[in-house]
Amino acid sequence: MTGTARLTFTARREHRRLTRAADMPPATHRAVMRTADIPVPADDGVELLTDHWHAPGADGHTVLIRTPYGRDGIGGVARFIAERGHHVVVQSCRGTFGSGGTFDPLHDEVADGQAAMRWLRRQAWTTGRVHSWGGSYFGVTQWAYCDGDERPDAMGIAISARRFDDAILYPGGGFSIDTPLTWAYALDIQEKPLLERIRALLLAKPALARGSLATPPSEAVRAARGADPRFFRDWVEHSDQGDPWWHPMHFASDLETIPPVTLMAGWQDLFLVGQLADHEALSAAGRPVRLIVGDWVHGAPEITVIGVREALAAFSATEPAGGARVEITGGVGWRDLESWPPPSTPIEIELTGTGRLSPAAAPSETTSADAAVLAYRYDPADPTPDAGGRTLNPFSAGRRDQRARERRDDVLVFTGDALADDLVIMGEPAFEVTFASSNPRADLFVRLCEVDAKGVSRTVADGYRRLSPDAEPDEPRRIRLALAPIAHRFAAGSRLRLQVSSGAHPLHLRNSGTEDPVRDHSRLIPSEQSVQVGGTSPAILTLPAVSQATAPAVHSGVRR
Template identity: 70%
Template sequence: MSRGDRLPWTARAEYRRLRSAPDMPAPTHPVVHRTSGIAVPADDGATLLTDHWAADDAGPHTVLIRTPYDRNGVAAVARFLAERGHHVVVQSCRGTFGSGGRFRPLHDEVADGQATLRWLRAQPWATGLVHSWGGSYFGVTQWAYCDGELRPDAMGIAVSARRFDEAILYLGHGFSIDTPLAWAYALGVQERRPPARLWRLLRARRGLTRGARTVPPSEAVPAALGNDPQFFRDWVEHSDPGDPWWDPLHFASDPAAIPPVTLLAGWQDLFLVGQLHDHAALQGAGVRTRLIVGDWIHGAAEITVIGVREALRVFEGESEAAAVRVEISGGGGWRDLTAWPPPSVPHRLELTADGRLAAPGIAHDSGALASRYDPADPTPDAGGRTLNPFSAGRRDQRRRERRDDVLLFTGEPLAGPLLVMGSPEMRLTFASTNPRADVFVRLCEVDRRGVSRTVTDGYLRLSPPVAPGEPRDVGVVLAPVAHRFAAGNRLRVQVSWGAHPLHLRNPGTADPVRDHSRLIASIQTLFLGGTTPAMLVLPLSDDTAPSVHPTVPR
């Protein structure tokens, strides 16, 4: 164990960002000490290395953070909270940064979380509230607390979900290889010596691209990095929807047993859909919940700032905050809501055979558009909700939209702004020469210069029973959004049959994900107009309510 007062240089920029953020309370305990490397015993005897940040005269409340990453990575947050009179406990998950045992993602978090809470509750200085905090895998460790006898008094969970597999791995019944590949790469380099780590990070884009193209997909991580983590092979092996292997790793299955929680989500974050499902379940169970959704990708700096402010709000006993606060992308500012989703009116637009988005009810000519899907040259994702930093977020779609395997439908310039809040839906009829097919629908906004960017998208993997060439009616629910389309801009819908590696290419066979030894191309035919109209349904919301524009939401 060692004591130190200095903030690691890697944390100083984030600390300055926290200090300069508006609406933050001033420090009350400027002299803070860090006790590093406390050995907290797990139930099986492994030692979980833990840091304790506090001032000598700190108050009774504690913030608990468990992480598989470098504890120095949250040093800025720990010091900032400790300077406001709170104890902060930061622990490395087993098998990471000196903690004993082997890191097996998800598997040991319930037991290790309970051991840590027992240790914490026994400390003479931990006499007040215990508030767990953090996002992504930090959030996973918090959901795991809810399956044990001891729980925090409150939780602050950013960009995470109770069911890890359903939230980010197997959305739409495919396998979202981009995110686990990027995470495996990051885990594989994080504890290497600085020169080796820097070398690997400089080559990350090339490595991730190489891994995503690798056949079979089970070899993606070795191809990208050289490592062969067991957890990635497990996820590939257990990729069928509903595989019981995942059942013990679904945390907080009883929503009514979850303590009060603040959820921070992002419109461009990989956990978005799963996290909003969690919010709905918590609301249904009567759990006191606050939801904040911003227009950010995974790991954005704004998440930390807002998350720290929310943790301080709990200790300050503030209760007047809105139940839901969302940032309206497209420059619409922040808005307080009583619930998510807010009331809306369905607005329908029909996809026409000549590539337009038009008002329904008009006798549009019927027709069909055919395109070839080739898994050997899979349709690229061009952005989206992924952990991959080189492709995440609202990307320019022009290169993707030039491909023959992407069908485009574009509306007229908008006479006025259009506010969409909720989950758009796409209803279409198509046939494939291969009954095993994917459908990917992306809603974009095209600005006055003709630049098309992602707003939201949805994906679905389909399987028999249908015969080759038999038409099938399909409904695709796009990810939730709060977006303001600007006057003069146009809406655009992309319909394609894949988005690799955001969603692993469909090989056109029943071969498992670990295989893909055969890649079979197919022709997809989209039917339009007549008795088989393709219809986009947008949830339109009131654009007259006042928006608020603080840097940090109150």
């Protein structure tokens, strides 16, 4: 069915946002048509419904988007690109919004993506390059193209990663229940009637909180929504590090199969660490890759605007763009870099027994009198809350006020003096500590914060690890923990703060203390934790500092 390209309310709003954005090429084709519900056959005969957005006489490139969230929702982007003389193809993933079969996340994306690419290459109007585009699960479908013979000529991937499980489900070895629970809830309601969707959204916050505490955790979606998606149970079941069940869904493992790619990440996005790991691997392999990192949570509207601008610029480029552009948070803005991370100077800061952060002393200056052991009790029946972080959950994502969390007895808080000058950190902070627990099955969670002039503490970066149970009860062990990368200016007059705890639920599923702390919550076992500071076993925070005076010039946008 071909007709005038009408848009839903949400798509019209997206189209207006793109039209008003700076540095966009002008429209050249106003009479855009939409050929809807084209049945594209998958290899097993299932029909995947596909829309083709185009204008008469358009002879530009082709953009391929595969999505499980409905083709109407991406209509604003599709029309905007088609108005600039390109063809846009939007396909619903299997089992969603009219496409046949059953949606089984990740499992069918290689085969179905290959079928879509073969169909697309056969079309008479596919005369230019084929670019794939999109973020989140749209990005997952793009990584899957790399495991077949038919690949796009270039990819624009936002907020996604090649290894879905390592990136957002089990970072640090636990189970990040908040994101998959939120996603399962959203998937269950997305094709319901409007009034039912509205009611479910109004109930979402308490429902997600209730689901996150379900025992066993495999019942989380049932407790939150009354649904029981098989994929969620599979993810809980296959939570052990290196479980071979995930191997077929580790896409694009052969870096030579990856076409030129633009990666867009967000400092407060759940895919951040995995996406920067992808960038590091591609750069080391000499593959054409461009990196953009902004101050975004998952789904922020700026991601779409910048992603479309980058895609359109790539169409007219004679060679793939490279390098990195990052937004330095704390009010600095965007900077061009030759690579990420930039050269830096490590600054070591020591935790003290009086709750302070101080410049680290030289080993010769330390004495046993400086040593202290700071203890707290972790109780999974009253789990330490996350109070924000890199999650899909819109009710807690991002930089949140930490005052309530920092008042808890199970969170150790260390604060520095007011900074005399700005401090710019670009790279991966690290924390090293001697830690002990009465139950070796324990977690370590560290959060770096900035305290403003009013005393409000907000998240800057986190680090988390589920510790190996091999230690003996109360056995001290030296742990080095990487925090998520940042590019942030701590302003003069502000103070650094570091939290040390053993949980951040439901950002990371509470540790039950049992032999199987993801799947077995039949018992919730409290434990006594301690960290050593000072003396010959200091607790050290290392920050990669750069000089603001010598850093590249600041620009207001992502492209000049």
